Amino acid sequence: MRFLLSGFVLLCAGFSVHAASNNAAEQLQMLLAKNQTIQASFEQTVSSEEGDVLQQSQGAIALSRPNHFRWESTEPFHYLVIGNGKTLWRYDADLEQLDVEPFDAQLADTPALIFSASPEALTAAYQISKNEKAAAGVDEFILLPNASGLFSELRLQFKNGGLVEMQLVDNLQQHSRILFKKAKYNIKLNESLFRFDDSPEALERLSQ
Numbered sequence: 001m002r003f004l005l006s007g008f009v010l011l012c013a014g015f016s017v018h019a020a021s022n023n024a025a026e027q028l029q030m031l032l033a034k035n036q037t038i039q040a041s042f043e044q045t046v047s048s049e050e051g052d053v054l055q056q057s058q059g060a061i062a063l064s065r066p067n068h069f070r071w072e073s074t075e076p077f078h079y080l081v082i083g084n085g086k087t088l089w090r091y092d093a094d095l096e097q098l099d100v101e102p103f104d105a106q107l108a109d110t111p112a113l114i115f116s117a118s119p120e121a122l123t124a125a126y127q128i129s130k131n132e133k134a135a136a137g138v139d140e141f142i143l144l145p146n147a148s149g150l151f152s153e154l155r156l157q158f159k160n161g162g163l164v165e166m167q168l169v170d171n172l173q174q175h176s177r178i179l180f181k182k183a184k185y186n187i188k189l190n191e192s193l194f195r196f197d198d199s200p201e202a203l204e205r206l207s208q
Contacts, residue, residue, distance in 0.1 A: 024130040025123050028141045031158050032122075038063040038163060040183035044073075049173035061180070067103070068194045078206060082196050089196035093206040098198070131155070138164075 039062045046055045059073040067085035072078075078093035083103055090099040122128070126143040134140035134157070143154040157165040162185050168176040197203075 024141060025128040027130060027139070028128055028156070029122070031139065031161060031163075032065070034161055035063075035163055035185050036065050037186055037189050038180075038183060039187060039189060040180040042178050042180050044176060044178045047175045047177075049175070054174065062189055062193045064189050064194065068189075070193050080196075080206065082194055084194040091196065091206065096203075096207070098196070100196075126154075 039060075041060050042058065044057045044059075045053060047053050055076075057073050057077075058075045059071070061072070062070040067083060069081075069083050071081045073080075080089070080091040080093065082089045082091075086103050088101050088103045091097070122143075125147070126145055129142045129144075131140040131142055137159060139158040141156045143156065145151070145154075151168055151170045153167075153169040155165075155167040156163065157167075162183055164180055164183070166176075166178045166180075168178075170176070
């Protein structure tokens with residue numbers, strides 16, 4: 001699968017956050033609550049455990065809480081993932097291949113779901129702590145999954161209350177760093193962003 005973060009899932013297991021993590025979890029939830037919608041471009045770099053760059057990509061995201069997201073990688077390949085809480089679409093523009101299935105958080109293999117998930121789902125799935133050594137003006141949270149999966153650590157960074165960066169370590173010790181740029185927060189997003197348009201005109205645009 002071409003999507004670089006195909007192993008990135010929201011694990012909706014029935015676990016609770018340890019008491020020591022409650023404060024960090026509450027702070028993270030407050031920041032996420034302030035970001036009801038996000039629209040941004042992104043740049044993603046995947047590196048090996050030794051620090052060698054394996055792949056770079058870029059694209060755009062649109063998020064609306066809860067469970068509405070659009071993650072579109074445009075370079076070096078065109079891949080689109082859309083979810084609206086009911087249906088999940090994955091479209092590989094290069095292969096002209098569309099997969100459609102009922103929405104399931106455990107199938108939605110995109111980081112966008114983390115940001116659009118409910119606070120209850122987040123605290124059920126992760127041990128959440130705060131990095132007190134983060135740079136001045138930056139709030140960084142460390143999320144460790146309660147259940148085994150394809151990644152072992154996720155870091156979310158906020159600056160001035162807005163999401164600016166995400167870092168992911170998978171179980172192969174590959175590191176993904178995603179920078180969000182030109183972000184707009186809490187703007188009204190058209191519902192059409194969260195439905196896959198299979199009209200000939202739309203498919204032609206995606207193939208370009």
